[in-house]
Amino acid sequence: MPSVRELADQLTVNQNTILKVYNQLCQDKVLHVDRGNGTFVTEPTQSIPTAERKQIVSKILSDAAVQAAHLGIDLNELHELLEKEYQKINQQRLRSTQNE
Secondary structure, eight states, rough: OOOOHHHHHTHHHHOHEEEEEHHHHTEEEEEEEEEETTTEOOOSSSSSOHHHHHHHHHHHHHHHHHHHHHHOHHHHHHHHHHHHHHHHHHHHHHHHHOOO
């Protein structure tokens, strides 16, 4: 995962917002912080129910929507930013699986 600073810069949101999201994802055992090495998506040891996954993502998107509204980013621009980030992550996953 990108660092808090990198992701905040990419999404043009406050670093504290990203930090709160990362902390929540760590509490939910979606992410794991390895001090000095970075933040990583955890291997799924048990399946998180769909409703719970949607709730987690909904909270993250709610925070992002609030930030976007405060920064004057309209819904279409926000959608484009989310889509670009999602595509980047999928490309990174693909590269990662090809390197294994």
